[in-house]
Each structure stands twice: as C-alpha cells, then as structure tokens.
Amino acid sequence: MNPATFLRTIGPEDWNVAYVEPSRRPTDGRYGDNPNRLYQHHQYQVIMKPMPDDVQEVYLESLKTLGINPLEHDIRFVEDNWEAPTLGAWGLGWEVWLDGMEVTQYTYFQQVGGLECSPISVELTYGLERLASYIQEKENVFDLEYVEGVSYEAIFKQPEVEHSKYTFEVLDADLLFGFFDQYESEARRCLEHELVFPAYDYILKCSHTFNQLDAAGAISVSERAAYLARVRKLSHQVAAIFLEKRRQLGFPLMKDQNTAKRLVKEMEKQL
Amino acid sequence: MNTYLLEIGLEEMPAQMILPAVQQLADSIQSTCQKNKLSLEKLETYSTPRRLAVLVSGLPDKQEDQNLEIKGPPLTIAKEENGDWSKAAQGFAKKNQVSETELFVQKFKNQDFVFARKEIQGKATSLVFKEHLKDWIIALSFPRNMRWGTYKLKYIRPIRWLLSLWNDQTLPISLEMVQSGNFSYGHRFLNPEPINLPHAQQYLTVLDSVKVNPDFENRKSVIVEQVKSLENQHGFLVTMEKDLLNEVSNLVEWPTVLLGRFDEDFLELPSEVLVMTMAKHQRYFPVYDKNNSLLPFFVTVRNGDSQHADLVIHGNEKVIRARLNDARFFFQEDQKHDLSFFTEKSNQVVFFQKRGSIAQRMARIQSLSLAIANHLRLDKKQIDTVNRIAELCKFDLQSQMVAEFPALQGTMGEHYARLKGENEIVCQGIREHYHPRFAQDTLPQHIECLVVALADKWDMLATAFSLKIRPTGTADPYALRRTAQGIVQILNQSKLELSIQEWTRRAAETLNSQQKLNLDLHEITTALDQFFELRQRFFMQEAGIRYDVIEALMKGKTLLPHQQKTLAGFVRQHLESPAFKLAVEAIVRAVNISKSQSATDLEKIDEKALSLSEEEELWKQVKPLVHSDLDLEQYLPTLINLEPAITAFFDKVMVMDKNPVKRQNRLYICQTLALWSSRYMDLSSLVFSKET
Numbered sequence: 001m002n003p004a005t006f007l008r009t010i011g012p013e014d015w016n017v018a019y020v021e022p023s024r025r026p027t028d029g030r031y032g033d034n035p036n037r038l039y040q041h042h043q044y045q046v047i048m049k050p051m052p053d054d055v056q057e058v059y060l061e062s063l064k065t066l067g068i069n070p071l072e073h074d075i076r077f078v079e080d081n082w083e084a085p086t087l088g089a090w091g092l093g094w095e096v097w098l099d100g101m102e103v104t105q106y107t108y109f110q111q112v113g114g115l116e117c118s119p120i121s122v123e124l125t126y127g128l129e130r131l132a133s134y135i136q137e138k139e140n141v142f143d144l145e146y147v148e149g150v151s152y153e154a155i156f157k158q159p160e161v162e163h164s165k166y167t168f169e170v171l172d173a174d175l176l177f178g179f180f181d182q183y184e185s186e187a188r189r190c191l192e193h194e195l196v197f198p199a200y201d202y203i204l205k206c207s208h209t210f211n212q213l214d215a216a217g218a219i220s221v222s223e224r225a226a227y228l229a230r231v232r233k234l235s236h237q238v239a240a241i242f243l244e245k246r247r248q249l250g251f252p253l254m255k256d257q258n259t260a261k262r263l264v265k266e267m268e269k270q271l
Numbered sequence: 272m273n274t275y276l277l278e279i280g281l282e283e284m285p286a287q288m289i290l291p292a293v294q295q296l297a298d299s300i301q302s303t304c305q306k307n308k309l310s311l312e313k314l315e316t317y318s319t320p321r322r323l324a325v326l327v328s329g330l331p332d333k334q335e336d337q338n339l340e341i342k343g344p345p346l347t348i349a350k351e352e353n354g355d356w357s358k359a360a361q362g363f364a365k366k367n368q369v370s371e372t373e374l375f376v377q378k379f380k381n382q383d384f385v386f387a388r389k390e391i392q393g394k395a396t397s398l399v400f401k402e403h404l405k406d407w408i409i410a411l412s413f414p415r416n417m418r419w420g421t422y423k424l425k426y427i428r429p430i431r432w433l434l435s436l437w438n439d440q441t442l443p444i445s446l447e448m449v450q451s452g453n454f455s456y457g458h459r460f461l462n463p464e465p466i467n468l469p470h471a472q473q474y475l476t477v478l479d480s481v482k483v484n485p486d487f488e489n490r491k492s493v494i495v496e497q498v499k500s501l502e503n504q505h506g507f508l509v510t511m512e513k514d515l516l517n518e519v520s521n522l523v524e525w526p527t528v529l530l531g532r533f534d535e536d537f538l539e540l541p542s543e544v545l546v547m548t549m550a551k552h553q554r555y556f557p558v559y560d561k562n563n564s565l566l567p568f569f570v571t572v573r574n575g576d577s578q579h580a581d582l583v584i585h586g587n588e589k590v591i592r593a594r595l596n597d598a599r600f601f602f603q604e605d606q607k608h609d610l611s612f613f614t615e616k617s618n619q620v621v622f623f624q625k626r627g628s629i630a631q632r633m634a635r636i637q638s639l640s641l642a643i644a645n646h647l648r649l650d651k652k653q654i655d656t657v658n659r660i661a662e663l664c665k666f667d668l669q670s671q672m673v674a675e676f677p678a679l680q681g682t683m684g685e686h687y688a689r690l691k692g693e694n695e696i697v698c699q700g701i702r703e704h705y706h707p708r709f710a711q712d713t714l715p716q717h718i719e720c721l722v723v724a725l726a727d728k729w730d731m732l733a734t735a736f737s738l739k740i741r742p743t744g745t746a747d748p749y750a751l752r753r754t755a756q757g758i759v760q761i762l763n764q765s766k767l768e769l770s771i772q773e774w775t776r777r778a779a780e781t782l783n784s785q786q787k788l789n790l791d792l793h794e795i796t797t798a799l800d801q802f803f804e805l806r807q808r809f810f811m812q813e814a815g816i817r818y819d820v821i822e823a824l825m826k827g828k829t830l831l832p833h834q835q836k837t838l839a840g841f842v843r844q845h846l847e848s849p850a851f852k853l854a855v856e857a858i859v860r861a862v863n864i865s866k867s868q869s870a871t872d873l874e875k876i877d878e879k880a881l882s883l884s885e886e887e888e889l890w891k892q893v894k895p896l897v898h899s900d901l902d903l904e905q906y907l908p909t910l911i912n913l914e915p916a917i918t919a920f921f922d923k924v925m926v927m928d929k930n931p932v933k934r935q936n937r938l939y940i941c942q943t944l945a946l947w948s949s950r951y952m953d954l955s956s957l958v959f960s961k962e963t
Contacts, residue, residue, distance in 0.1 A: 034600050036593050050421050053431075053448070056282055070460040072579040073586060076522060077320075079285035081415075092417040092428075094283060099586025100553050100571065101593075108419055108429075119421040134586070139593065220621025 001087055003200050005047055006235075009112050009121040011243045012263055013253035015049040020128070024208065026167045026215035032160035035140040039163040040156075044126040050119035051108065059096075059106065059124055067135060074099050082107045086207050086231035088114035088239070091123070103130050113239020114232075173218040180209045180227075187234050196242045203234045244271075272312070273332065273438055275400060276471035278324040278455055279408060280432035286320065286521035288427060290487060292411055293318040297325050299407045307399045308334055317474070317485035319524040321459070323411075324434075324485060326474055334393030341367055346376055346383035360385050397437045404435060404444045404451075422448050432456060436471040457481025458525050461575060482525045482576065491520040494572055497528035498556070501570065505530075508559045509570050512550065519554055523574035531555075531588045535567045537595045540602055541686045547676050548594050555591070601671040605683075610691055613666040620669065626734050627786055629665055635781050637661035639726035642777060647767060649718065656719040660700035663688060664723055667701070681705045696720065707760050709753070710813070714764055721765055728754045729778035732802075736795050737782060741802070755806040759832055763810065766833040771807075775799045807832055811839065817846070819958040826953035830901075838903050838951060845907055852959050854910045857917035858948050859955045864926055865942035876939045880932045885923040889916045890940055896947040906951050917944070 008015045021043045029039035052058060056077075060070060068075075077094040082105060084090070093107035105125045109117045129141050129152075138144050142153035183205040190199035210227050213219050219227060247267050254260035277296070284292070293316045304311050304327075312329020343349065343363035351357050356364070356371050364371050369387045377386045409424070416425035424430075424447060435442045435451035444451040454465040455478065462481035468474065475485070484490045494516065498509050520526070537545065542565050549555040549569050558568035571587050573580070617630035626632075640661040644654045667673050667684035676683075684701035696717050703715035704724045715721045731754050735741070742751050762769060776796050783790045804825060810832070811821045816839045823842075824835045845851040881887045892913055926937040948954060 030600075035596050037597065051419065053420060053429075071575075072582050074573040074575060074583045075460070076574055077283035078522065079283075092415065099583050100555075100590040101586065108417055110417055117418075120417075120419050134589075139589070139596070217619055220624050223621070223624055 001084060001089070001204075002045065003197060005045060005123065006087060006089070006112060007196065007200060007239075007242050009047060009049055009109050009117060009123075010115055010239050011246050011251065012118065012260070013049075013246065013251050014255050015047060015121070015253065018044065018046045021045045021125075024211070026163070026212045029160070029164035029167050029215065031164040032142065032157045035142070038129070038141065038156075039160050039167070042128040044128055046124040046126075047121055049121035051122035055122050059104070063098075063103075066131065068098065077106070080105065085228050086210065087112070087235045088232050089235075098134065101130060101134065103127055103134070113242075114236040115239050115243065167212055167215050171212060171216050173213060173216060176209050176213050177218075180206055180213070183209065184230060184234065187238075191234070191237050191241060194241055194245065196238055196245060199234070199238050199241075203231060203238060206231050206234065272328070273330040273396065274326065274328045274436075274471040275330060275397075275438075275442070276324065276326050276434065276436045276468070276474050277404070277407070278317075278322050278432075278434035278474075279430060280322050280434070280456060281426075281430055282428040283320045284323075284428050286518045288413055289318045289320065289323070289521050292413065292427065293323045293325070295411050296323055296407060299403075299410060300325055300327060303399070303403045303407070304330075307394075309396055309399065318487055318521075319483060319485050319490075320522060321456075321524065322483075322485060324474070326471065328472070330396050333395045334399070336393050337391040339389045339391060340377075341387045341389055342379060343374070343385035343387060346385060349376075349385040356385075363387065397440075397442060400437070401442055404442065405446070408433070408444070408446070420448065424448070432465075434468065436468060438472075439470045455481075458483055458575065461525065484525055487520060490523070490526055491516060494520060494526050494528060497526070498570060501528065501530055505568075506561075507566055507568065508561070508563075509556050510559060511556050515550055515554065515556070519572045522554065523572055525575055527573045527575060527577050527580070529571050529573055529580055529584050529587070530568060531571060531584045531591065532568045533588065533591050533595060537599065538565060538567060540595065540598055541682070543679060543682050544598050544602070544672065544676065545595070547679060548598055549591065551678075552594060553587075553591060555587075597675070598672070601675055605670040605672055605687060606690060610663060610666055610688065610693075613669040614662065616669040617665060623734060623738060625786065625788070626738065626782065629668060631785060632730060632734070633662065633665050635730050635778075635785055636664060636723065636726045639729060639774075639778055639781055640723045643722045643726060643769065643774065644719075646769070647718070647722070649722075653719055656694065656696050656700070656717075657722050659693070659697045660704065660719060660723045661726065663693070663697065663701055664704050664727065707757050710756070710760075714761055718765075721761060721767070725758060725761055725767075725769070725774070726778075728758050729774055730782065732758075732799060733775065733778035733782050733795065736799050736802075737779065737788070737790050741798070751802075752806065755803055756810065759803070759806050759810045762832040763836055764833070768831065770831060771803050772796070772800055775803065807835070811836065814839075817843075819956055820846075823952040823954060823956035826956055827949060827951055829950050830952075834901075834903055838906065841903065841907050842952075842957075845911075846957075846959075850911050850914065851907070853918070854914035855954045855957055855959075857914050857921070858910065858944060860921055861917060861941040862945040862948065862955060865938060865945045876936050877932055880936055882933070883924050885916070885919045886937060886940065889913075889920045892916050893940055893943050893947075897943055899947070901950065903951070910948070913944075 002019070002021055004017050004019065008017070022040055023043050024040045026039060028037050030037045048055065060075070063070065063075070074097070076097040078097055080095040081092050082090060089109065089112045091107035091109040093105070095102040096104040096106055103126065107123045109121045109123060111117060129144065132144050133139070133141060136144055142151070142157060144152035146152045146155055183202045187199045187202035187206065190202060210231060214224070247264055250264055251260040297314055297316045301314060310331060311327050313327070315326045317324040317326065344359045349357055349360040356374065360374060361371065363385060364374055364387060367387050367389060369389055373388050374385055375388065376383050413427040416427065418425055419429040430446065430449055432455070433444055433446070433449055433451040434453065434455045435444050436453055441451060441453045454467050457463065457466050457478070458481060466477060466481050468477050478485050484493065495511070498511065502509055545565055546557050549557050553571070555569040555571050558566045558570060560566050569591060573583055614630060614633070617633065618628050620629045622629050622632045637658065640657050641654065644657045649657065663684065667680060667687060670683055670687065672683045673680050681702040681704070685698045688698045688701055696719055699716065700720035700723055703720045704727050706712055706715050706724060715724050731749070732751060735749055735751055740749060740751070758771065761767070762771070776792070779790065779792050779795050782788070783792060808821055808825060811824070814836065820839050820842050824830065824839060830838065876890070878890070881890060924937060926934065926941065928934045928937065
C-alpha cells in the first residue's frame with residue numbers, strides 16, 4: 001500500500017491523489033502461463049479525502065471518459081469489503097462489475113493503522129489490465145497492446161516467469177525469515193526516532209517479505225497469525241506517530257485552517 | 272383516509288441485508304402506530320439495492336379525542352371551611368391544566384373525591400409521524416455499519432435521499448447529510464434524474480415509469496417468468512437455486528434475463544467446477560439438458576432493459592471464458608502430476624505448528640483408520656481400501672484447483688483420483704470423508720469411507736484440543752463443534768460399535784507419539800469427553816428427546832450413542848405408564864440404599880442365609896442379571912417385571928438388619944440391581960408428573 005494512501009488517509013487533512021501503482025501478489029504468480037493471473041499487475045489508484053457526496057456519479061463519469069457508456073453495459077456495485085490485516089486497515093464498499101467483470105475495487109476507508117478514519121476517504125482502484133482487455137477486446141493479458149506497437153508480453157512476460165520461479169523454486173526461506181526480522185527491527189528503530197516515512201518503507205518490506213514466504217508455502221496456518229500481528233503492530237505505531245507529527249505541524253494540508261487550529265488544540269488536550 | 276410513504280435512498284446495499292432492513296423499518300412504524308393508538312389499513316414494504324420504502328395506507332387524520340375524569344384529593348381536604356377550593360384542590364387543578372370551575376365532586380369507593388374533567392384532543396397523525404420519522408430511520412440496525420464523508424451517523428451504506436410524503440405533502444426530516452423531499456430517483460442509468468412524486472399513492476406507478484421495480488417478490492417473479500420463457504424457447508432447464516435467485520433479485524432494480532454461451536470444450540471440466548464458476552463467482556444460473564447434463568449456456572440477470580443486450584451478453588461471455596480458461600489451466604496443470612506428487616507436497620505444508628505437516632496429519636488419520644477398521648473386523652480387501660482412502664484423503668489440498676476454489680476440497684480429489692484409475696470406493700471416500708458437513712448432510716456411503724471420516728474428525732479434535740483451541744461462544748474458527756457433531760451423527764446413524772471415549776483417547780495418543788509431545792493426555796481427553804457430551808446432548812435434544820431422559824442416559828455413560836437413542840425411543844413409549852413409574856421408583860430405592868454403602872463391603876452373597884421369602888424371590892429374579900449381556904429391548908420389560916418383587920422386598924424385609932450377614936446379603940441384592948440398571952441409564956434423573 002502506497003504511503004500516499006496509507007499515511008495520507010490518516011487524520012483530518014485534505015488529500016486528493018491519483019497514480020498508477022504496480023501491485024505485487026506473489027501468490028498469484030503463474031510463470032506467465034495463465035491468461036489472467038499475474039505476479040504483478042497495475043492499478044490506477046484514486047484517493048479522495050474527504051470523499052465528495054456524489055463520488056459514485058463522479059466514478060461513473062470516469063468510466064464514460066474511458067469509452068464505457070453505462071447504457072450499453074451492465075454496471076453493478078456488488079458488495080465487497082476490503083481488509084488489509086497487516087496494516088490494520090479496512091473499509092466497506094463494492095467491486096464494480098462491468099458486464100460481470102470486476103473492473104474496480106471501490107472502498108470507503110473506515111480504519112487505517114488501527115485508527116478510526118475521520119473524515120472518510122474513498123479509494124478507487126481501477127484494474128488496468130482488466131479495463132484494457134475489455135477496451136482492446138483481448139482474452140489474454142499478454143496480448144494487450146501496452147502502448148502503440150508494444151505488446152504487454154514483450155515487457156512483462158520475463159519478469160512474470162522469473163518472479164514465479166524465484167518465489168516457488170529458488171527463494172531461500174531461512175534467509176527471508178532473517179530479512180523479515182531485520183526489516184522489523186529497523187522499522188522499530190526508525191519509529192524510536194519518529195521517522196515515519198523511512199519506518200513505513202521498512203514495514204512495506206516486512207509485508208512483501210511475508211507475502212513471498214506465504215506464497216512459497218513456508219508459513220503455517222498458526223504462524224501466519226503471529227506474523228500478521230507483528231506487521232500490524234508496526235503499522236499501528238507508525239500511524240499514531242504520523243498523526244501526532246502532522247498535528248505538531250498544524251495540519252498544513254487542511255484547506256480550512258480554522259478547523260485545523262481547533263483540532264490541533266482538541267487533540268493536544270487528549271494527549 | 273391518508274397515505275404515508277417513506278423511502279430511504281441509499282448507495283447499493285449488500286443484497287442479503289435488504290429484506291431484513293426494510294422489515295425492521297416496517298416494524299418500527301407499526302409499533303409507533305400501535306403505541307399511539309393509530310389504526311392503519313395496510314402497510315407495504317418495498318426495496319431495491321438502492322432504496323428501503325414503506326407505504327402505509329388507511330391512516331386516520333388524527334388520534335381519537337379522549338374525555339378523561341381525573342381523580343384528585345379527597346373532599347375532606349379539598350375545601351376550606353367557607354366552601355372555597357383549598358390549596359390542595361387548586362394545586363390539583365393547576366397540575367392538570369384545568370380551571371377550578373371544571374372541578375367537581377364524585378364518590379369513589381364510598382368516599383367523596385374531587386375530580387377534574389379533561390378533554391384531550393387527539394394529535395394529528397402526521398404530527399405523530401413527524402415526531403418519529405428520524406428515529407425510524409436511525410434506529411435500523413445492520414450487521415455491519417459504515418461512516419462516510421464527514422458525517423457521524425453509522426449506517427449500512429451512505430444515505431443519498433429521503434422521500435417522505437404525507438399524501439401529497441412532504442413531511443420534513445432532517446439528517447446531518449440530507450433533508451427529506453417529495454422526489455425519488457429512477458434507475459441509475461435509464462432514468463438518473465430526480466423524479467417528482469405528486470402523491471404517496473402513486474409510488475408504484477411513478478417508479479415503474481422510471482424503470483424501478485421496488486417489489487421484491489414481483490421482481491423475483493419477473494426473473495422466473497423470463498427464465499421460463501427462455502426454457503420454453505430452447506427446450507432446456509435452468510436451475511435457479513433459491514439463495515442465488517434471492518440474491519440476484521436483490522442485485523437489480525429492473526431485471527432483464529439474458530442468455531449467454533461458452534465454448535463446448537469447457538464441458539470437459541468437472542460440472543462442480545463449472546457450476547461453482549458460474550453461480551458463486553458470476554451469479555449466473557447454470558443450464559441443463561433433459562438428462563441433467565450441463566449445457567454450454569448460462570443465464571444472467573442484467574440490471575436494466577434489453578437495449579444493447581448483445582453487448583452485455585458479449586461482455587459476460589468474455590468474462591466467463593476468462594474464468595473457465597483459468598479453471599481449465601488449473602485442471603490441466605493438476606493432471607500433469609501423479610497423486611504422489613501432491614501427497615509429497617503435503618510434507619511441506621504445516622498443519623499446526625508443533626503438530627506436524629498435512630502429510631503427517633494424513634499419516635495419523637491412516638493409522639487411526641486402520642486401528643478402527645481392525646477393531647470393526649473389516650476384511651482384508653476393505654482394510655486395503657481404508658488404507659488407500661486415508662493415504663489420499665487430503666492430497667487435493669495441494670492442487671491448484673482447490674487453492675482457487677477451497678469449497679471443492681474432496682470433490683476435486685475424487686475427480687483426480689478417478690482420472691488416475693483409483694478404485695471407485697477410494698474416489699468416493701476422498702470426497703465423502705468430509706461428510707457429514709452439516710446436520711442434515713448424508714453420511715459416507717461405504718463402511719471404508721465412514722472409518723476414514725471418523726479418523727479425520729478425531730484427529731482434528733485431538734490436535735485442536737492439544738493446542739487448547741476450543742470453541743468459545745459463537746467463535747469456532749476451526750468448526751470443532753461441527754466436527755464433533757459429525758462423529759456423533761455417524762455413530763448414531765451407522766450404529767458402529769465404537770466408544771467415543773476410547774477413540775478420543777486413541778487419537779490423542781497417536782498424536783502424542785507421532786509428534787513426541789509429552790502431552791497431558793488425561794487433561795485433553797477429559798476436556799474432549801465433556802465436549803462430546805455436550806454435542807451428544809445437543810444431538811438428542813434435536814431429536815426431540817425429553818430433557819430428563821437425556822440426563823438419565825448421559826449419566827449412564829456406558830451406552831454408545833446409537834444405543835442411547837434406541838433406548839430413548841423405548842423410554843418414550845413407557846413414560847406415561849403407571850407400571851413404569853412404580854418400577855423406576857422401586858429401583859431408585861435400591862440404588863439409593865446401595866449408594867450409602869461402600870463397595871468393598873459388598874462382595875458376595877451367602878445364599879444359605881437368605882431367610883425371608885421376599886428376599887429369596889427377589890434374589891431369584893436378580894441373580895440372572897449379574898452377568899447378563901446388554902439387552903436394550905429387554906431392559907424396560909425386565910424392569911417392570913421386577914417391580915412387584917422389589918416392592919414386596921422393601922415392604923417386608925428390613926435391609927439394615929442387626930445381623931451383619933443378613934444385612935450384607937440384602938445390600939448385595941440392592942447393589943446388583945443398581946449396577947445392572949445403571950449400565951443403561953440413571954433412572955433417578957427421570958421426572959414424572961404427579962398425576963401418573
């Protein structure tokens with residue numbers, strides 16, 4: 001989870017961003033053999049805080065911009081709640097279906113880093129490969145045209161094969177368990193110095209290492225919970241420190257600075 | 272008469288929460304009307320994914336007026352000597368907001384009291400409603416709530432509009448994010464603009480004009496009708512599973528049924544995989560021919576009308592093709608390997624920490640299965656089959672297909688084993704060893720499969736309890752209750768001669784020695800015995816067995832579950848008979864007397880010292896019971912036959928005689944009776960009503 005999502009959805013400050021995020025899921029690695037399953041795919045992620053009241057309409061307008069006219073299709077909001085247990089984050093929302101295909105994960109964040117969100121952010125994550133395969137009428141993700149004259153396969157097949165081979169055959173679990181411990185302790189050291197962004201980088205490394213080990217089948221059911229809890233604990237800490245540091249800065253990203261001042265004082269009293 | 276309409280407009284709600292929510296809303300309105308003595312003719316509920324609505328008709332203009340006579344202080348203190356109203360009377364009038372001229376005197380229980388006459392005017396119904404509107408909306412409770420924007424309210428999904436109409440007037444409600452109005456919204460895409468409602472009674476017509484069908488049952492029947500016409504047109508059968516049909520009906524506001532197809536080649540996939548992909552992932556209905564074989568079609572329900580249906584079908588076909596390609600990929604990949612590849616792989620997957628790998632778990636299931644099979648004296652061929660089932664029972668957990676569709680565990684194992692030429696009972700056993708998965712589920716068909724099903728469950732329970740994992744309250748993440756219930760169900764229905772305590776202990780021992788754990792076996796088996804006892808009690812309760820009978824059977828402890836159930840059946844036939852009651856009382860007397868003596872005093876009987884005819888007669892009848900076999904059918908008749916002799920014995924014979932030999936003999940007879948009887952049940956737990 002990008003720090004621009006995880007950290008910035010914490011606290012009262014205004015925040016509107018959109019970016020392309022390469023999203024890695026080691027368990028979905030298929031050596032580039034599967035037409036739809038990828039070790040790494042791409043999401044267009046949007047965060048709006050606070051969320052506008054008409055966000056659903058805004059979202060549907062964005063589909064129109066992509067050439068998808070709702071009157072010619074069947075667009076549905078089907079319940080799908082989202083949770084990131086390592087990050088102490090969850091939200092309610094939907095997967096958006098376009099003629100039966102999930103093209104977007106749409107979530108109203110309720111908690112991040114174990115903190116109640118206020119105000120609530122909306123997160124829209126457009127599945128770019130899915131949308132592209134729809135628009136380009138392609139069955140196999142590797143047949144997509146990435147940009148004019150360049151195929152998806154020419155770029156991404158090799159890393160898919162290599163990452164899969166590494167994760168399922170080559171990965172040295174003992175070494176990665178060691179990495180996990182090291183990243184964790186470095187994250188903790190960063191937190192002791194209240195260095196939020198470096199700490200979060202190490203938390204992400206922990207999280208990815210865990211995902212790799214998990215995909216390699218090196219983590220048992222009962223160990224799983226313990227590893228998740230270790231990363232979650234760091235996430236809770238980094239979230240709390242981030243919020244406090246933003247308070248100390250006077251919540252500079254708030255458009256309404258009077259409210260910012262009031263909140264700074266109110267939170268100070270609670271400390 | 273008046274009509275009131277409330278519609279809460281929301282962003283799309285989860286399908287299964289819609290109907291309970293609208294029912295709650297209706298209940299709140301109904302209860303407000305009752306509490307305020309407002310009659311109503313009709314209360315209708317409407318709902319779609321985007322709205323919860325209640326339409327109340329036949330409402331009066333106002334509550335009825337009431338003429339009240341309110342009792343005040345006694346006359347003795349209500350008037351001054353000069354006849355004026357006293358302070359007490361004035362205070363009473365003031366409190367009830369009536370003028371002193373409206374006070375009068377009336378007798379109450381032979382004493383004069385001051386009364387006030389008061390007329391209470393009924394409130395306008397719309398006013399009563401206005402006071403409750405907000406509560407009706409806010410009080411709805413949902414399994415999971417959310418906040419949105421900057422608002423405080425927690426609700427199922429964001430509220431976007433409120434329609435609140437008293438006949439043709441807006442009845443105002445103000446929430447932090449929205450005010451009520453006299454407009455609704457039509458279908459999200461077909462009629463996105465707000466639509467005015469001239470009168471509450473026109474709800475259905477107006478919504479129909481903007482392509483919204485808010486009547487759940489009607490929407491469902493529209494879907495069923497459209498599906499039927501497809502069936503007639505094409506001569507095939509569409510299976511609409513009840514839950515899926517309800518869910519689909521709650522995913523749309525304006526349903527249009529569409530037929531799509533997929534490549535015939537995909538039919539080579541097991542039908543369970545195809546149905547799972549269609550029904551669970553895509554909410555499609557599968558299509559069959561007259562012989563119940565899947566056809567390469569699917570039925571989907573669009574939220575909208577039929578324009579551009581071809582595009583929508585095309586899109587859905589593309590999705591199902593991609594999904595089935597995925598599934599086929601897994602199916603083909605899995606088949607590239609021998610079954611031993613997967614069992615080998617199980618070595619690397621930890622079951623529970625310090626409790627070994629999945630492969631080791633299978634080894635334990637195997638050794639327990641073989642022990643059970645030997646105990647049940649299965650023949651050589653059967654034992655070989657048991658062995659093979661146990662060896663393979665969890666291999667498919669390592670297959671790609673089960674990783675993708677966990678619900679297909681067992682089912683994929685069966686298919687893959689058959690493709691590799693395993694024998695038919697083995698294939699079935701791999702699927703069926705998970706049975707019974709719920710209360711009404713079928714048992715494994717063959718004895719070989721039953722044995723492995725039991726071993727699997729016993730190992731799971733022993734493992735969990737050895738790690739102190741126990742269900743608490745509603746939390747039972749490893750489904751241990753269901754697992755134990757499965758064993759109880761199997762033993763009850765199959766009537767296998769297996770003792771729960773015995774095999775619980777064997778399962779714990781197997782785990783202990785395989786993992787070299789040094790467990791406190793006594794603690795684990797005691798906890799498991801208690802756990803099983805609760806499950807057995809539950810099982811008997813569900814079977815409608817009376818509470819005291821369950822208690823009596825459970826205290827007996829020696830009977831197997833199916834024997835308990837059989838005996839419960841016999842007891843039920845006798846519960847009302849006076850002879851049975853007398854017999855139970857007689858035996859309980861013997862049980863109580865023998866309980867008061869420690870067992871070591873009572874080892875033998877001196878038959879020569881039996882002097883009274885009643886004790887001789889009773890001993891004659893009791894003696895054959897000493898080493899008798901368990902005979903459920905004869906237990907109650909024997910009990911009843913014994914009764915006259917026992918009663919005569921207690922009438923005529925002094926058990927606690929001064930002579931120690933006589934006393935010893937008589938206690939011995941009582942104790943023998945008690946021991947015999949308690950092998951079946953604890954009769955003293957039975958409760959008889961006084962009349963019988």
